[in-house]
Amino acid sequence: MALPAAQPAEVLRAWQKDDLYEKQLAESLARLMPSHHAPKAAPLSSVLYKFFTTLKELQTLGEEYSGIVQVDETYHKLPTFTSRLLSILLSAFGENLTRKILRKAEKSVEHSTALRPEAQNTFLVIIKAVNNMVPQIESIHRALSYIKGGPLQIGKSITAIDYVHVRPAAAAYYAHLRLLGIVTLLHAFISCGQSIYQAKKNMDLMRDFPNEVDSSKSCVACLEEMLQPCVLHCGHIFCMNCCYGALETCALCRTPFTKNTVVPLMNYYPGQK
Structure with missing residues (x-):
């Protein structure tokens, strides 16, 4: 039993x-x-x-x-x-x-x-x-x-x-x-x-703006609020943690980049007009 x-x-x-x-x-x-x-x-x-x-x-x-x-x-x-x-x-x-x-x-x-x-x-x-x-x-x-x-x-x-x-x-x-x-x-x-x-x-954001600088308040790579934005030489913007972290190619256009080409945007805030 x-x-x-x-x-x-x-x-x-x-x-x-x-x-x-x-x-x-x-x-x-x-x-x-x-x-x-x-x-x-x-x-x-x-x-x-x-x-x-x-x-x-x-x-x-x-x-x-x-x-x-x-x-x-x-x-x-x-x-x-x-x-x-x-x-x-x-x-x-x-x-x-x-x-x-x-x-x-x-x-x-x-x-x-x-x-x-x-x-x-x-x-x-x-x-x-x-x-x-x-x-x-x-x-x-x-x-x-x-x-x-x-x-x-x-x-x-x-x-x-x-x-x-x-x-x-x-x-x-x-x-x-x-x-x-x-x-x-x-x-x-x-x-x-x-x-x-x-x-x-x-996904809607990337479909609507595939080749433009991301003006969203969220980072496309990590899906979190974008803090300390940085721009790549292809023109797309991501947060600093992604640019200097695991990201090796642009998440929007797949362009490879190196860490020394990342440019921090000191006075830029995503979503500002």
Whole structure:
């Protein structure tokens, strides 16, 4: 007879406990690491914490506190070693990996000679919009977990890992948790809608003014408010962070440029008349 599926409230309690311990471990690791490697402490602490618990077929401290155990899709067996390892790596590095893939796709589109400039602009804006929506995808998954149950981490859902109770739950389904899930879901959808609207706005801008200086208050490259505008030798204007950052070709006309040809506009404000 299969054990009962874990209630969303118990899964949330376990996740909160484990997140607290992982953050404490990350703070300790950050003090031992050089300052320029300190950002790596958080994913490393997550991997170490799960290595000595989940990978050893043991409950984490949070799971033990809530009385839940990880199981595979049959609800009768522990997840395989491969599933557990993959879920740990996805939880620790999944977002960074996704962003790297998107950046690589963006560079491939920028340097593509097979695409027309209009198509390049469209693809670049779509990639930027998807990149902005990455945190919202995680929020949507978490909201669905609040509403219908299941793991909070996307990595566990991808590897078909779930939870069951090994002792009676402290409480039944919490109504306020379902309400929190609905509110979180609505907020995530609104944020995604804003990103899509901004992407469409910038696509319309590039279609209407493909060869003119951008007079919008938003930078076409990063879709953010343009601060410290700079002009390229092709005549198009972007914010300083993009010109001196990852941008290597003009996002409007695809003209290559070097950092020493970028000219800051000290007394120019986008949108002024």
